[in-house]
Amino acid sequence: MPELPEVETSRRFIEPVLTGQRMGLVEVRRPRMARRNVRPEDVAERLSGRRVRRVGRRGKFILIDVEGELTWVIHLGMSGRLQIAEPGETEAPHTNAIFQTESGTELRFVDPRTFGFVAVFTPDELTGSGLSRVGRDALTDLPTVDEFAETFAGRVPAIKSALLDQRFVAGLGNIYADEVLHLARIHPARRIGSLDREEIARLRNAIVPVLEAGVAHGGTSLNDLAYLLPDGRAGQFLERLGAYGREGEPCRTCGTAIERMVIAQRSSHFCPMCQRLAD
Numbered sequence: 001m002p003e004l005p006e007v008e009t010s011r012r013f014i015e016p017v018l019t020g021q022r023m024g025l026v027e028v029r030r031p032r033m034a035r036r037n038v039r040p041e042d043v044a045e046r047l048s049g050r051r052v053r054r055v056g057r058r059g060k061f062i063l064i065d066v067e068g069e070l071t072w073v074i075h076l077g078m079s080g081r082l083q084i085a086e087p088g089e090t091e092a093p094h095t096n097a098i099f100q101t102e103s104g105t106e107l108r109f110v111d112p113r114t115f116g117f118v119a120v121f122t123p124d125e126l127t128g129s130g131l132s133r134v135g136r137d138a139l140t141d142l143p144t145v146d147e148f149a150e151t152f153a154g155r156v157p158a159i160k161s162a163l164l165d166q167r168f169v170a171g172l173g174n175i176y177a178d179e180v181l182h183l184a185r186i187h188p189a190r191r192i193g194s195l196d197r198e199e200i201a202r203l204r205n206a207i208v209p210v211l212e213a214g215v216a217h218g219g220t221s222l223n224d225l226a227y228l229l230p231d232g233r234a235g236q237f238l239e240r241l242g243a244y245g246r247e248g249e250p251c252r253t254c255g256t257a258i259e260r261m262v263i264a265q266r267s268s269h270f271c272p273m274c275q276r277l278a279d
């Protein structure tokens, strides 16, 4: 599933293509992709002819300001990806929506499983959409160590689950949560209330470097190549992962075999030596 580095990589690609452009033909081929709008046809009707002001992001959501106080939301879901193409260029299978700019360039939304979505919201709709519950962005608006400590105090969930919860810090998914915990040397099953201040600082301070490294390499394309950059290349972070997906392989820090366990129905990968459950 695309996480913050994949979404940010996609955002950086589409930003210069869309910013300042008036949108032309918008074609949502599968109404399911526009299911978050009460009227799915609102997506095309509201975007066509309107100018894009700013291409932003919070967590895993691309949030595009469009004139008329509209917010164009793109979420890649489990298997979605964006593609920049010229008209007439061969379409990838499962191209479910096409957004053409006035200059003719196309933003295509490819999503085999259609768990992703596009929406165009008025300010009121945006407030009621649940997006207001998305927490602070893990890359650009990370809470302080004090704020982490306050949120974690006395609480029992495993730290891995807390990192996946998008309401506090938004953007981490299974891959990068494992990477953050590995870099911070914290076992994924630790209860968040048991972390001392030094551990919380290590954890907090591992988040941005891990995400920046992911972005620097274009994100992680797994072997299924569900995620690709908008120009069709694969993200190169897979071979640089320290923990995720490396069960049985040696820890890059200490050489101990990486282990896997299930926490909250998700696989967690960790080094049993660097990330001890108890000292």
Ligand SMILES: [Zn+2]
Residues within 6 Å of the ligand: 251, 252, 253, 254, 255, 256, 271, 272, 273, 274, 275
């Ligand atoms: Zn290790």
